[in-house]
Amino acid sequence: DQQVKQNSPSLSVQEGRISILNCDYTNSMFDYFLWYKKYPAEGPTFLISISSIKDKNEDGRFTVFLNKSAKHLSLHIVPSQPGDSAVYFCAASFTNAGKSTFGDGTTLTVKP
Amino acid sequence: DTGVSQNPRHKITKRGQNVTFRCDPISEHNRLYWYRQTLGQGPEFLTYFQNEAQLEKSRLLSDRFSAERPKGSFSTLEIQRTEQGDSAMYLCASSPTNTEAFFGQGTRLTVV
Numbered sequence: 001d002q003q004v005k006q007n008s009p010s011l012s013v014q015e016g017r018i019s020i021l022n023c024d025y026t027n028s029m030f031d032y033f034l035w036y037k038k039y040p041a042e043g044p045t046f047l048i049s050i051s052s053i054k055d056k057n058e059d060g061r062f063t064v065f066l067n068k069s070a071k072h073l074s075l076h077i078v079p080s081q082p083g084d085s086a087v088y089f090c091a092a093s094f095t096n097a098g099k100s101t102f103g104d105g106t107t108l109t110v111k112p
Numbered sequence: 113d114t115g116v117s118q119n120p121r122h123k124i125t126k127r128g129q130n131v132t133f134r135c136d137p138i139s140e141h142n143r144l145y146w147y148r149q150t151l152g153q154g155p156e157f158l159t160y161f162q163n164e165a166q167l168e169k170s171r172l173l174s175d176r177f178s179a180e181r182p183k184g185s186f187s188t189l190e191i192q193r194t195e196q197g198d199s200a201m202y203l204c205a206s207s208p209t210n211t212e213a214f215f216g217q218g219t220r221l222t223v224v
Contacts, residue, residue: 049212
């Protein structure tokens with residue numbers, strides 16, 4: 001039973017446009033959500049997070065939206081840049097647990 | 113470089129051999145995690161330490177796997193009697209709190 005799902009294995013967008021990456025989860029007890037970015041031959045790097053008490057968190061070009069009723073979150077990147085091309089992992093956790101449950105990732109390609 | 117360091121970066125071993133990986137976390141981080149990642153999937157949680165105490169182990173962690181974190185500093189992950197199914201990227205991460213984690217570059221294990 002996969003508790004965190006990223007249904008789009010890949011996404012391709014033009015430089016300057018918006019990238020929207022989606023993530024669904026099944027366990028309503030998750031209360032903290034994170035996005036990580038991973039380049040080849042490197043470990044995942046933390047990008048942005050959101051607590052379940054919020055529905056939006058913004059950091060520069062990156063915004064995460066959380067819809068608790070739909071058990072859905074999304075990451076918006078505006079404007080997209082070629083350097084954003086990477087694998088993006090959605091992760092969910094319980095605030096007091098620390099460990100995260102990851103989705104299988106979405107490979108984003110931003111074309112110049 | 114004060115990031116999470118993992119050694120070795122690559123390990124090729126014959127089936128049935130034992131292997132040990134080392135992780136040096138960011139020095140002020142008291143939480144340390146081990147994850148395993150296979151191709152096309154997200155990281156899967158294996159085990160978690162807070163200081164020297166191993167607080168949680170995944171059901172994925174068979175009795176051939178053991179992890180230690182003596183004195184709450186570096187950690188080792190040992191796999192005994194390796195099997196081909198153990199081939200994966202083994203990721204270590206550390207964190208000062210129960211929120212985002214900082215990952216190392218991983219150790220890629222190939223069992224032949």
